[in-house]
Amino acid sequence: MIFLESPKTASRQERDSDQLVLSTAWKIVQDADYQAVTMDAVAISAKISKNALYHKWPDRAMLVTAAFAKYDQKAVSLRVPNGGHLERDFSQLFAALLPEINELSRPKFAGLVTERLEDVPVNQILSIGPGKDFQSVLMCILKRADKRHQIQLNQLSDNVLNLPALLLVNQIILGKHVTKKDLDQLITEILLPVYTASKIKWI
Template sequence: MTERRRRGAELERAILAAAADELTESGYEGLTMDRVAKRAGTNKNTLYRRWPNRAVLGVAAYRHLMTKAVDLPDTGELRADVLELLRGANRHWDSPEGAVLRGLMAGIGVPELLAQIQDAVSDAGSALWLTVLGRAVARGEARPEALHPRVATVPVALLRNEFLTSGRPNVPDAVLVEIVDEVYLPLVRAR
C-alpha cells in the first residue's frame, strides 16, 4: 500500500508542526531544513519553495506553535484580570514555547524577521489586552480614551522589558504587582 501524497495546506501544516517540534526539542540553533524535512516526511526542496531559509521557517513555526487559544480572564475586576494575563505571560516566557521564542530572538539577526516575531507575539496579544481593557471601560473602571493598543499593552511591554534587562526567564510576582498597581492602573483609571 502506498502512502497518499500530501499537498497544499495539509503539507504546510505537517511541515510547520515538524518545525515547531524541532524548535521545541533542539532550539533555533538545532533547527535545520534537513531535520524538518525528514520529520515532516518530505524533501528540502518542498520547504525551500515555501520558506527561503531556516529563519523564516522558524518564525512561521513559532506562529504555528502559538495558535493555541489563551484563556481570557474575566474576574469582573481590571486589576485581577491584568495580573492574571501578566502571570500567564510570565509562565509562557519560562515554558518550552517561551524558550523557543527566546532562542529565535537571540538567533535571528535579521531585523525584518525580528519584526515578524514581534508581530506574531503582539497581534494576538493586543486583542486580548484590548478586550480586558474594553470590559473595564464598560464597567467604569477605566476611561474610554485608554482603549488604545499601545495603552492596553503597556503591562506586557513592561514585562518584556523585565525579561530582556534581567536576562531571567521568570519575573518575581512582586514586579508584576508593581507594574499593575504603580503604572498601569494609574494610567488607565477613570479620573
C-alpha cells in the same frame, strides 16, 4: 496576540508534509536550540524544496513558532478573564500567560522572540495557541473597565495600549524566570497608574 496566520484548507498530503516540517524543526530545537534551526537543514531533513518551505514559512522564527504552537504544552490559548475589576483582570490574563512566558524565556528559545518582532507588532507576540489573540482579550478587559468607569478608554494612546504586551515581551527577552508576583508587580506599579490616569482631565 497570535503569532500565526489562519490556516487555509489543505490536502492530506500537504498536511502530512507540513507536520513533517514542523516536527523536524521542533526536533532540532529539542536536540539543540532555536539558533541551530536553519531553513536548509529543515528542508533537507523533511525532504521538501526550499521554495515550498519558504512559501509556507517565510523565516525560521515563523516556522519554530508554528512548531511551538503544535508541540509545546506551554503554548497558551487565551480566554477573556472576567474578575470584575481591572487589576484582577490584568492579573488573571498575565497568570494565564506565565507558563508560555517562562517557556520562551529558556535559553533554548533565545532569539526567537526578537527575530519575530522584526515581522509582527509587539502585541502579536504572545498567546501562540489557537485561542483569542492578546489584543482582542486586552480590549475586552479595557472596554469592561471603561464601562465600570475605572478608566477612560478614549483617552488611551496606542503607546499605552501596547504597554501590557511590551512589558510581557520584555520579560521573555530578559531571559529570567518570572513569577506571578513579578507580573502582579508590573500591574500595580506600572499598568494601573498609567491606565487609571486616563480618568484625569488634563488642563
